[in-house]
Amino acid sequence: MPRTDQINQKGLTLVDAINEALVQEMERDPRVVILGEDVGLNGGVFRVTEGLQAKFGAGRVIDTPLAESGIMGTAVGLAMAGMRPVPEIQFEGFLGPAYDQLVNHAARYRTRSRGAITIPLTVRVPVGGGIHAPELHSDSPEAIYAHHPGIKVVMPCTPYDAKGLLASAIRDPDPVIFFEPKRVYRSYREQVPEEEYLIPIGEAKVVSEGTDLTVITWGASVFQCLEALDKLPEDVSVELIDMRTIYPIDLDTIVNSVQKTGRCVIVHEAPKTSGFGAEISSLIQEHCFLQLEAPVQRVAGFDTVMPYYKLELEYLPDATRIEEAVTQCLAY
Amino acid sequence: MPQKTVYTASVDYLQILDEHGKLDDKLARTESGKPTLADEEVLELYQFMVKCRALDEVAFKLQRSGRMGTYPQNKGQEAAAIGSGYAAKRGVDFLVPCYRENAALFMHGLPMHYVLLHWMGDERGNQIPKGVCQTPLCIPIGTQMLHAVGIAWAFKMRQEERVAITYFGDGATSEGDFHEAMNFASVFQVPCVFFCQNNHWAISVPRESQMASETVAQKALAYGMPTIQVDGNDLFAVHKASKEAIERARAGGGPSFIEAVTYRLADHTTADDARRYRDATELEMWQGKDPLIRLRKYLEGKNLWSNEKQSALDDAAKPLVVEVVKAAEGIEAPALDDIFDYTFAELPRELELQKRTLRTSSLGQNPDQAGLQAQAEHV
Numbered sequence: 055m056p057r058t059d060q061i062n063q064k065g066l067t068l069v070d071a072i073n074e075a076l077v078q079e080m081e082r083d084p085r086v087v088i089l090g091e092d093v094g095l096n097g098g099v100f101r102v103t104e105g106l107q108a109k110f111g112a113g114r115v116i117d118t119p120l121a122e123s124g125i126m127g128t129a130v131g132l133a134m135a136g137m138r139p140v141p142e143i144q145f146e147g148f149l150g151p152a153y154d155q156l157v158n159h160a161a162r163y164r165t166r167s168r169g170a171i172t173i174p175l176t177v178r179v180p181v182g183g184g185i186h187a188p189e190l191h192s193d194s195p196e197a198i199y200a201h202h203p204g205i206k207v208v209m210p211c212t213p214y215d216a217k218g219l220l221a222s223a224i225r226d227p228d229p230v231i232f233f234e235p236k237r238v239y240r241s242y243r244e245q246v247p248e249e250e251y252l253i254p255i256g257e258a259k260v261v262s263e264g265t266d267l268t269v270i271t272w273g274a275s276v277f278q279c280l281e282a283l284d285k286l287p288e289d290v291s292v293e294l295i296d297m298r299t300i301y302p303i304d305l306d307t308i309v310n311s312v313q314k315t316g317r318c319v320i321v322h323e324a325p326k327t328s329g330f331g332a333e334i335s336s337l338i339q340e341h342c343f344l345q346l347e348a349p350v351q352r353v354a355g356f357d358t359v360m361p362y363y364k365l366e367l368e369y370l371p372d373a374t375r376i377e378e379a380v381t382q383c384l385a386y
Numbered sequence: 387m388p389q390k391t392v393y394t395a396s397v398d399y400l401q402i403l404d405e406h407g408k409l410d411d412k413l414a415r416t417e418s419g420k421p422t423l424a425d426e427e428v429l430e431l432y433q434f435m436v437k438c439r440a441l442d443e444v445a446f447k448l449q450r451s452g453r454m455g456t457y458p459q460n461k462g463q464e465a466a467a468i469g470s471g472y473a474a475k476r477g478v479d480f481l482v483p484c485y486r487e488n489a490a491l492f493m494h495g496l497p498m499h500y501v502l503l504h505w506m507g508d509e510r511g512n513q514i515p516k517g518v519c520q521t522p523l524c525i526p527i528g529t530q531m532l533h534a535v536g537i538a539w540a541f542k543m544r545q546e547e548r549v550a551i552t553y554f555g556d557g558a559t560s561e562g563d564f565h566e567a568m569n570f571a572s573v574f575q576v577p578c579v580f581f582c583q584n585n586h587w588a589i590s591v592p593r594e595s596q597m598a599s600e601t602v603a604q605k606a607l608a609y610g611m612p613t614i615q616v617d618g619n620d621l622f623a624v625h626k627a628s629k630e631a632i633e634r635a636r637a638g639g640g641p642s643f644i645e646a647v648t649y650r651l652a653d654h655t656t657a658d659d660a661r662r663y664r665d666a667t668e669l670e671m672w673q674g675k676d677p678l679i680r681l682r683k684y685l686e687g688k689n690l691w692s693n694e695k696q697s698a699l700d701d702a703a704k705p706l707v708v709e710v711v712k713a714a715e716g717i718e719a720p721a722l723d724d725i726f727d728y729t730f731a732e733l734p735r736e737l738e739l740q741k742r743t744l745r746t747s748s749l750g751q752n753p754d755q756a757g758l759q760a761q762a763e764h765v
Contacts, residue, residue: 127535135537158529
C-alpha cells in the first residue's frame with residue numbers, strides 16, 4: 055500500500071490506484087467503512103484492499119459472512135444511518151443475490167421517501183472477462199444497472215481515472231456501482247498524482263481526437279480499441295471516447311463527436327442485445343440523425359452465455375473485429 | 387466419548403395477562419419488584435390502542451368506498467406493536483417496520499395520516515419527518531431486516547446507546563434476507579431486536595406450511611441469539627420481553643429475537659378474502675383472544691375503566707380519525723416534477739431533458755436536433 059519509489063517510477067496499476075483512493079477517502083472521512091468477503095485480513099481476492107485493515111482496523115475494514123444480500127442490505131442500513139459504506143461484491147457474477155437490495159432499496163430510497171432517506175453507498179465490483187477465470191467471473195452487467203433509475207454506474211479503465219472517480223463515487227450522495235475491469239487490474243500502469251483529486255461522475259473522456267469516425271467504448275475494451283486504431287492506415291482519423299461513466303450518460307461528448315464525424319462504432323463486452331450500446335445508438339439517431347453518414351455499428355459480446363475461458367477471447371471484442379467494423383463503417 | 391450431545395436448547399414462552407384479563411402479578415414485575423407497567427401507563431396505552439383500532443377500521447372503509455387503495459389491516463395485532471413500541475425510546479431507538487405495526491410507528495412520532503397517504507398512492511407518506519426515527523413501510527417481505535442490522539451496526543460503530551428494532555411476520559422468516567440479517571447481527575453483535583409478529587398466516591399459507599420448525603423463536607438459536615416466544619396479544623408480556631431485549635442491546639449485549647404469537651383478525655389486505663382459505667372457527671377462537679378485550683377486562687377488574695369511560699373514548703376517537711383522514715385527503719396533489727427531482731440529489735442532464743420535454747412532446751428526446759427544434763418548441 056505505501057507508494058514505494060519503485061512504484062512511482064513505473065506508475066500505479068488499477069489495483070494500486072483504487073487502493074490509494076480508498077486510503078485517502080478513509081483518512082478524509084471517518085464515516086467511510088469497507089465491508090465484503092475477504093476484504094480485510096486477506097486484502098481482497100484481487101488485493102485491492104491490501105493493507106487497509108492493518109491501517110484502519112477491523113472495525114472499518116470488515117470481513118463479512120459470505121452473503122451478498124447481507125453485505126448490500128446492511129450497507130443500505132449503514133448508509134441510512136449516516137455512514138458511507140463501500141461494500142465490495144467479489145465478482146460481478148455474484149451481484150445476483152445483492153440485486154434486490156441494490157436495485158429495489160438503495161436505488162429507490164431517495165425517491166420513495168421524497169428525500170427523507172438517502173443511500174450514499176459505493177459498491178465496488180470487479181467486472182468483465184479476459185483473465186481465464188471460472189464460471190460467473192467474467193460477465194458485463196452494466197446495462198442492467200444503468201436501466202434502473204436511482205443508481206449511478208461507473209466503469210473507469212485507467213488508474214488515473216479510477217482514483218478520481220472512486221473518490222467522487224464515495225463522496226456522492228447517491229448509490230454508485232463502481233465496476234473495475236479486472237482484465238486491466240495489473241496489465242497497465244500510469245503515473246497517478248499522489249494527492250487526492252476528483253473526476254466528476256458523468257463525464258466521458260476523449261482518449262484521442264479524430265474527424266472521420268467516432269469509436270465509443272468503456273472498460274477493458276478501451277485497450278482493445280487502442281490496439282485496433284493502431285492497425286488502421288495513418289490517414290484515417292478516429293476519435294476514441296472512453297465513457298468512464300455509463301449512467302448518467304455524457305450525452306454532450308457523444309453528440310458533439312458524432313455530429314462532427316458522422317460515423318460511429320460502439321464497442322462493449324456485454325451481449326449485443328439490450329447492451330448499453332443500444333441506448334447510445336438510439337441517442338445518436340435522436341440527436342445526430344441529420345449528420346449521420348453511416349449506420350451506427352456495434353461490436354459486442356454475443357447474445358450467448360459467456361463461455362468458459364477457453365473460448366472467452368473469441369467472445370470478447372478484439373482488435374480485429376473492431377478494426378473490421380471501423381473499416382466497414384468508413385467505407386459505407 | 388465418540389458420541390455426545392454438543393448442543394441443547396429450549397425456548398421459553400411468556401404470558402402475563404391471559405385472555406380473560408387475569409394478570410400474573412409476579413411476572414408483571416421487574417426483578418426489583420416494580421410493576422413493569424404502572425396503571426396510568428396501561429390506561430394510556432389502552433386508549434391509544436383503541437384509537438389505532440378505530441383508524442384501522444376507517445382505513446378499511448376508505449378502501450371499500452374507493453377513497454384509498456389496497457390496505458393491510460392491523461386489527462388484532464395492536465398489543466404486539468404497542469407493547470414493543472413503548473419499550474423503545476422515542477427519538478433515540480430506530481424502528482424498521484414492514485406494514486402491520488402502525489401503532490408502533492405512531493407512538494414514535496409518525497403523523498397518523500402518513501400511513502393513509504402511503505396507501506393512497508402518495509410517496510409523501512414515506513417522507514419521515516426529521517427527528518422521527520424510523521424507516522417507511524417496507525412492501526417486499528423480509529428485506530428491511532438487513533437495513534435494521536446496518537442501522538444498528540452504525541450505532542455500534544459510533545458508540546451511540548441506540549437500538550434498532552425491526553418488525554416482520556412469520557412468513558418473512560422463510561426469506562434468505564431474514565437469515566442473512568440474523569447472521570450478520572449475531573456475528574457483529576449489533577444492537578438490533580428482531581420482532582416477529584407471528585400472525586399465523588402469510589396471505590393464504592398457514593404457519594405450519596410455511597416452516598417445519600415448531601416455533602419461530604427457535605430459529606434464533608441457530609444464530610446464538612437470546613430468543614423468546616410471547617403471547618403477542620398480551621401487552622404486558624410483549625412489553626416486558628421487548629424492554630429486556632432492547633435494554634440488553636443498549637448495554638452491549640447484542641441482538642435478540644422475539645416471537646409474538648398473535649393473529650391477523652382481518653384479511654391479508656383489502657384485496658384478499660381470507661374466507662377462501664381460513665376456517666371460520668379459527669377466526670372466532672382468535673376473536674376471543676383480541677388484545678383490546680382482555681386489556682379492557684383487566685382495567686375494569688382494577689376499577690380503572692368503565693362503560694362510561696369507554697363511550698367517552700369511542701366518542702373521542704371519532705373526531706381524531708376524521709382529522710387524520712382529512713389531513714390525508716386534504717393534501718395538495720403531488721407534483722410530477724417530484725419523480726424527477728428526487729431520483730438523484732442532482733438532476734442528470736438526460737433526465738432534465740425528459741423532465742422538460744417528454745410530457746409535452748414525443749420529440750422530447752431530441753429538442754436540439756436541427757430542424758426539429760422549432761417543431762418541439764411549437765408542441
